[in-house]
Amino acid sequence: MNSAANPLARPEILREPISSAAFGIVEKPLSTWERITNVGALRKFALLCVLAVIWEVYARSLSNPLLFPTFTATVDAFVKGLLGGDLFTKAVTSLRVLLVGYAAGIACAAILTVVAITSRIGTDLLELLTSMFNPLPAIALLPLALIWFGLGAGSIVFVIIHSVLWAVALNTHSGFLSVSNTLRMVGRNYGLRGLPYVGRILIPAAFPSILTGLKIGWAFAWRTLIAAELVFGVSSGSGGLGWFIYENKNQLEIPNVFAGLFTVIVIGLIVENVVFRVVEAKTVRKWGLQS
């Protein structure tokens, strides 16, 4: 009743913490199942299996290998193509052209963005060029490229550069602009200017955006490459994956067509989930710039 008279008057409470030995779990290892489901790669693999089963069931119910071969037939054609056929050499040819174009596109983007970040007229130039050329489909330049560089790898590299350059440049530039002012001042405080400043402060600080640009550029490069190869082989006799798909369609070897598409998908999965994943883990995740 005393507390009712003065509700605010409360005694002090003092307690001694109990030794942790007196109660149960402080930390406990996760169960095997919890640890397995925590691995992202395994979850994705499970999804892939489900998709493969759906494909198999649908193709079998359709039962028309000319329109839609089964998953097992595609894998069979894929493995045969890799081991005995020319699928492997075609994929290597495509990848080689792709990497040359991709690297050249990134180099052009690097030059353009460094010019853009160091001068106002450079910024204007970059903004103008990107707004002009970014919406232009790379494949639309192919006829022109054929006239300039002839029937061969040169033309394809040219259109790949076009498809990579603007995506990478745009993302890198917007990444540079979003670097915090404090970090900029820190860099200049160290006496850094010009290229060392860009290389040692701006690029790492803008890396999340740059990485996004690289991923988009990679996807654009693939699309452009396959589309261009569908029109003609990289060079006579040794075409790439697009040419492989086109040839097999003409011969009604539909499982091989699917195997060609399958190769593009597999390479895409590997690059996205292995190459870019490792780069992310070693950079932006490790630095806490991205969760």
Add this chain to the structure above:
Amino acid sequence: MTDAAPLLAVRGVTLQYKTKDHLVTATYRVDFDVHRSDRFILLGPSGCGKSTLLKAVGGYMKPVEGEIRLKGEAVTRPGPDRMMVFQEFDQLLPWRTVKENVMFPLQASGRLPRKAAEAKALEYIAKVNLTAFADSFPHTLSGGMKQRVAIARGMAMEPDILLMDEPFAALDALTRRKMQDELLALWEGTRFTVLFVTHSIPEAIKIGSRILLLSPHPGQVKAELDSLSPTADGAAARVLEQRIHSMLFADAVEETAPERTGAHV
């Protein structure tokens, strides 16, 4: 403690900056001298241009009139002889560990080769009690620890003058007091020169050896006082605090008085 020539001489410095539609005068003809081993405080309410003044000493902006001289040479651009500690926690490079963050300016300015820079970095990391975290990345540290790394980074360069822009303002009260004590202990060890911006009068009295009071809109020198020794008793500190408070806010009280009576009616 005064040498013949001051380490840092600020003479009649007027600073202006442009916003979208105004030209703002941040400080007007400010003079002061900082001597070696001073703990010199720029104190004033918000809007008195104290941070702008620090940025000008850092070389990030040019005075419209007047000049800033460090060891007799005019300050024209940022440089590692005036290391800066910012208020923000994001001043550490996220892509480098604590040790690499402290090493980086030593190497980037070409002052020391890798091995020597590493030894010096570890020495200063030990001084701020972060040896256990030397290989951690900044995003795993607390706010107070990040500021200690930033201070270690500034001190490891052994700059002519350490510029600190409200480095403890974003910390909680307990951590702030601890950091103030640590800063004084570090100063006892190496007697570096520091130019420290704050808007907290108790912090100025505690940390400073010399205090410059600035009035707002635009910042002008109101007074330059000696502070108390860190061992002075609380009563003396309260007297000085009251004195500074009345000097800084005497005008402000008069200005707002009519409004206040109006609000009470």
